[in-house]
Ligand SMILES: Nc1ncnc2c1ncn2[C@@H]1O[C@H](COP(=O)(O)OP(=O)(O)O)[C@@H](O)[C@H]1O
């Protein structure tokens with residue numbers, strides 16, 4: 001379940017009065033999601049999603065609102081938040097920050113098709129091309145300094161081989177990535193398949209921007225490749241890999257430095273999820289009962305990335 005704060009029909013009907021969005025017809029708690037309380041809200045005019053923010057720094061919410069407003073204004077498939085009759089998006093409900101969104105169509109893809117991979121590569125490329133000069137900033141909460149700090153917290157739970165692997169990799173990231181300045185902009189920060197909705201082959205939308213931040217564009221792309229292009233045995237699914245990268249490169253061509261550091265970035269983002277999942281399992285278990293995601297999946301993926309070279313980033317659209 002992902003309703004940590006239940007809401008009554010009356011509460012939501014009153015809340016809707018703030019907007020020009022119609023009258024409440026149906027309220028349902030959404031079972032997906034892990035961090036916030038999510039509800040499907042049907043009115044006599046719209047299908048909407050209501051999110052109550054249960055964790056995180058509330059001062060960061062305006063960044064997400066402005067980023068979503070910016071992307072929606074440029075017709076990217078994202079849920080631009082509804083603004084109330086005074087023009088304000090960020091609300092309070094049940095003593096929590098709240099946002100109301102359009103409900104986008106579709107399902108999360110489990111085995112993405114070539115067309116779905118093309119669509120996500122194209123959309124991420126468009127988003128990155130659009131946000132190179134996005135004026136609002138939020139530091140990447142999962143950057144190398146976070147990795148270094150988080151690694152210290154999980155070391156006691158690792159065996160000797162895993163400890164050595166983590167130390168060596170982090171030293172490599174510092175040595176191979178830190179000297180370079182990569183193209184930066186606004187990132188989604190967690191663009192897994194389950195943060196997208198597809199209506200058949202059509203991308204209904206990208207959701208859950210709450211890891212959104214300012215950082216290296218390549219970091220965002222590497223997260224996508226690691227999640228979207230792994231077979232059940234964590235080998236690289238090459239057809240999906242090329243579909244995503246070709247579509248992305250057509251929107252934002254890669255620099256020479258990005259091409260050079262690409263294998264390192266794939267390893268760094270694999271280690272980032274190995275770490276964040278280890279933290280959830282061993283250090284900071286969440287208050288709720290949802291099953292944590294398996295850190296071992298990203299340990300296996302990291303080992304795969306170390307052992308098997310990936311094809312280079314495309315130089316030009318094929
Ligand atoms: N705008 C939206 N349109 C359609 N479904 C949505 C939308 N936003 C969220 N959802 C649904 O709610 C679920 C939980 O939302 P999400 O933002 O991922 O929650 P959490 O932040 O708790 O992980 C998603 O997996 C999706 O099924």
Ligand SMILES: N[C@@H](CCOP(=O)(O)O)C(=O)O
Pocket residue numbers: 142190192211273276277293
């Ligand atoms: N998609 C992630 C969960 C979100 O990452 P976090 O760093 O915010 O915990 C996963 O699959 O682990």
